[in-house]
Amino acid sequence: MKFKKKDFSISIYLSLFVVSIIIIVVFLLTISFRQILKDSLLSTAQTNSEQSVTQVLNTIENYSNDILNKMNDMTKIINESTDIVSIKEYMETMVNINEDIVSIIVYDMEGNILDYQSNAALKTNVNNNLSFDKTLFSNNRDYAITSPHVQNLFEGNYPWVVTVCQKQWSSSYDKLVYVAMDIRFVSIARYIDDVGIGEHGYCFIVNKNDDLVYHHLQQLIYLDIKDEKISEVIHYHEGNTINNGVIYTVKDVSEFDWRVVGVSYVNELVDAKAATAIKSIIVIALLVMIFAIVILFILSKKLTKPVRSLVEAMSIFEKNAVDFKYTPVKGTSEFNKLSNSFEHMVIQIQELMEKVKNEEVALRKTELKALQAQINPHFLYNTLDSIQWMCEEEKTEDAITMVGALAQLFRISISKGYELIPIEKEIQHAKNYLVIQSYRYKDQFIYNFDIDEEVLPYLCNKITIQPIIENALYHGISRMVDEGEISISVHKVGNDIIMKIKDNGVGMSEEQVQNILKKERTDSKGIGVKNVNDRIKIYFGNNYGIVVESELDVGTTITIKIPAVMEDRYSV
Numbered sequence: 001m002k003f004k005k006k007d008f009s010i011s012i013y014l015s016l017f018v019v020s021i022i023i024i025v026v027f028l029l030t031i032s033f034r035q036i037l038k039d040s041l042l043s044t045a046q047t048n049s050e051q052s053v054t055q056v057l058n059t060i061e062n063y064s065n066d067i068l069n070k071m072n073d074m075t076k077i078i079n080e081s082t083d084i085v086s087i088k089e090y091m092e093t094m095v096n097i098n099e100d101i102v103s104i105i106v107y108d109m110e111g112n113i114l115d116y117q118s119n120a121a122l123k124t125n126v127n128n129n130l131s132f133d134k135t136l137f138s139n140n141r142d143y144a145i146t147s148p149h150v151q152n153l154f155e156g157n158y159p160w161v162v163t164v165c166q167k168q169w170s171s172s173y174d175k176l177v178y179v180a181m182d183i184r185f186v187s188i189a190r191y192i193d194d195v196g197i198g199e200h201g202y203c204f205i206v207n208k209n210d211d212l213v214y215h216h217l218q219q220l221i222y223l224d225i226k227d228e229k230i231s232e233v234i235h236y237h238e239g240n241t242i243n244n245g246v247i248y249t250v251k252d253v254s255e256f257d258w259r260v261v262g263v264s265y266v267n268e269l270v271d272a273k274a275a276t277a278i279k280s281i282i283v284i285a286l287l288v289m290i291f292a293i294v295i296l297f298i299l300s301k302k303l304t305k306p307v308r309s310l311v312e313a314m315s316i317f318e319k320n321a322v323d324f325k326y327t328p329v330k331g332t333s334e335f336n337k338l339s340n341s342f343e344h345m346v347i348q349i350q351e352l353m354e355k356v357k358n359e360e361v362a363l364r365k366t367e368l369k370a371l372q373a374q375i376n377p378h379f380l381y382n383t384l385d386s387i388q389w390m391c392e393e394e395k396t397e398d399a400i401t402m403v404g405a406l407a408q409l410f411r412i413s414i415s416k417g418y419e420l421i422p423i424e425k426e427i428q429h430a431k432n433y434l435v436i437q438s439y440r441y442k443d444q445f446i447y448n449f450d451i452d453e454e455v456l457p458y459l460c461n462k463i464t465i466q467p468i469i470e471n472a473l474y475h476g477i478s479r480m481v482d483e484g485e486i487s488i489s490v491h492k493v494g495n496d497i498i499m500k501i502k503d504n505g506v507g508m509s510e511e512q513v514q515n516i517l518k519k520e521r522t523d524s525k526g527i528g529v530k531n532v533n534d535r536i537k538i539y540f541g542n543n544y545g546i547v548v549e550s551e552l553d554v555g556t557t558i559t560i561k562i563p564a565v566m567e568d569r570y571s572v
Contacts, residue, residue, distance in 0.1 A: 024232060026285040040052020041277075045198075045264060049249040052197045053262035057251040059191050060205075064255040065182050072093065074104060075168040075179050082171045084115070091117035102151055102161050102182040107132060109176055111415040120154035129153060130164040131181055143167075145256050147213050160185050189214055197249075208257045210234050228336075242266065245571055251522070257473045264466065265446050306330070308488035310339065318345060322353065340453045345406050362453075402439055405432040420567065423497065424456035425492060430488060431464040437473060445477045445484035452491045458564050460497065461535050468501040469556050471529055492564055499560035516548055529558070 075091050091104045095117050101120035104453050112133060116122060130152055136144035143166040151161045160183040168175045192203050193216050205213040207314060210231055212221060220226035233248055242249045246538035249262035309329045317324045326346050329339045387406075390399035409432045427449065434447050477484030487502045508516070533546040540563055 022285060022289050026282070030281060042266065045175070045266070046247060046249070047119055049247055049262045049264045050198050052195055052201075053203060053249045053251050053260050054264075056192055057253065059261045060188060060253050060258070061255070067162075068143070070098065070101065071164050071166055071179070071181055073183065075166050077122075078106065078170050078172070078177070078179055079168055080171060081249065081258060084172045088115065088117065090155065091115070102128060102157070102159055102184060105153070105182075106170070107178040107180065108173075111178075114173060114177060114365065116153075118154050118157070120157035123153055126153055131161070131182055132165060132178065134178075138510050142329060147207065147211055148189075151182050160189070165527060174451060185214070192216070193345055197264040198266060198268045201262065203260060203262045204228070206230055206234055206259050207262060208234065208259065209273055213258055215543075224359075234259065235435045242324045253282055306339070306535065310342065312498050313342070321346075321349060324350070379491070382411055384470065398439065402436055404436040408432045410437070415511070419462055419535075420459040420565075421462045422456065423458050423460050426460050426462070426465055427451060427456070427488075429463065433466045433469060434486075441473070443476070443483070444480075445473070445486060447486040447488070450487070450489035450491075453489050455492050455497055455564075457566055458492075458497055459567055460499075460562055461532070461539060464532055464536070464560060464562075465499060465501060467528060467532050468560070470505040471507060472501060472556065474509070476503045479506045480504075493513065497562050497564050499562075500557060500559045502555065503554040505553040507556055508548075508552050513548050513550050517546065532560075536560070 023280070025186050071093050074091070074094060077087055081087050081090075082319055084094070092102060096102050096119075098365050101118060104111055105117075106115040109116055111129070111134060112528050113122070130149040131146065133144075143164060145165070146163040148160055150158050152158065161252075162185050163180050163182050165180040168177060168179050169175070192205070192214060195203050197203070201478065202216060204215040209215050212218065212228075215221055215228065217226045217243055221228055229243075232243070233250065236248055236250045238250050238252055238378060241250070245266045247262075247264045247266060249264070251260045252258075253260065306329045313326060313329070317326070324346060324447050328336075328343055330336065387399050390396075390402065409429060430451070438445075438447075465488065472486055477486065485504050487500075489500045489502075491498055529546060529548070544561050544563060547559045547561070549559070
């Protein structure tokens, strides 16, 4: 029996040729691409590890800065106050309002307890005080920090803490003392435990004395069940170091002698992913071959011209999507649908780009509104303390005045969510702030207002003048020996409103003047001059904003320029 020989079409031959070429190319590319892929994955793994460690570092940095700020507040009171009762009350307040603070203890230079504050009773007999070690001051640092340990000075309360200790002159005791603050470490430990690098990677903390600060397998390391090579890690430079298939990522904590170390594994993050990627490439190659065979059978000269036109349109759209105007390409019914779909896609992308642009502007405004709502906690606490003191001294009228001013301050700060408020309300807000500060800084400064009545109905950004006054008090007036003076003037010049806040404080250098509007916002000093300038420019444009003029030992003048705008509807 004879079989009839079949003739294959040119499409089949062409398909076989293309498939063969694809197989050869994929094979060669797979061999050469494997090492490139591994190098890329290794770089990605190092980057991911560095990002994870940086996240932990940022958390610890924020935590350490918060600890030191609280310690600075405490030591300032101990240094300046001669009233032991007042110091005791402040220590009690610090412990009660800060759940992270377990205790505050004042020692003499021999390590004897002079005073303390905690929510538990002090033990009568302590063999080993883990919260205090004078040897930590051997390097002459202003402060010292212990490794995490169990707090063992108070009855029935044994949390895991770190102790920050600072040497400070005490006016009440008339001698040098040690101020020690036990801070809960559990929040840091919990965050470190939650951070993973890959499936098996982790982070831990060591100090520069080759001691382990925290490790999620700490007990196993102490029992020599787990080997961490801490003595090697402590000598690594900051960044990534690969040793025996392990990626070590090291970051130094700026305020403490700690190092954050990330551990990840090459075989997990690189080798396994490379193998998976190669498999994916092979699968994709097979899909490409199938797709190529199908395309070869359905391709025709009729489609060539519209295809070129569409490709050209896509190229133009890729280079300039915003201003692109699409002209539909004519062809077969199927290609007409494709052309219509592309046209629809172009319209949707352009609409989406415009939406994203508008959302970015709205987001920026929202962020600044959030910053605008900030009120310095220390200012609030100090104001309430002053009111309490006035009540205790039966200075009822003064207390009523401060309460009224504080209420108005908060009311105008909220302003029912409005960003723009009448200048009259902004002036009232500044006056309320000065009333409060005049009680706190009694006989330290005077102030005066020169306000053009014409400008009162015009609108300005909420909380514009007060941050400038705050800046003048903190950085200018408070450092003076003589009485300070703050002058506020608001006038209409042409179509603009000009506000001037002038003080006779210590002034600034030329370099400080140039940098003041470049500084980032800090939580400790309110909204700040830079934020006020940013908000003005966002709402009114780059032609408006703040100009700073200052001279050392003479004073500072800050000029605020905004357009004269009014709004029919507004209420506070």
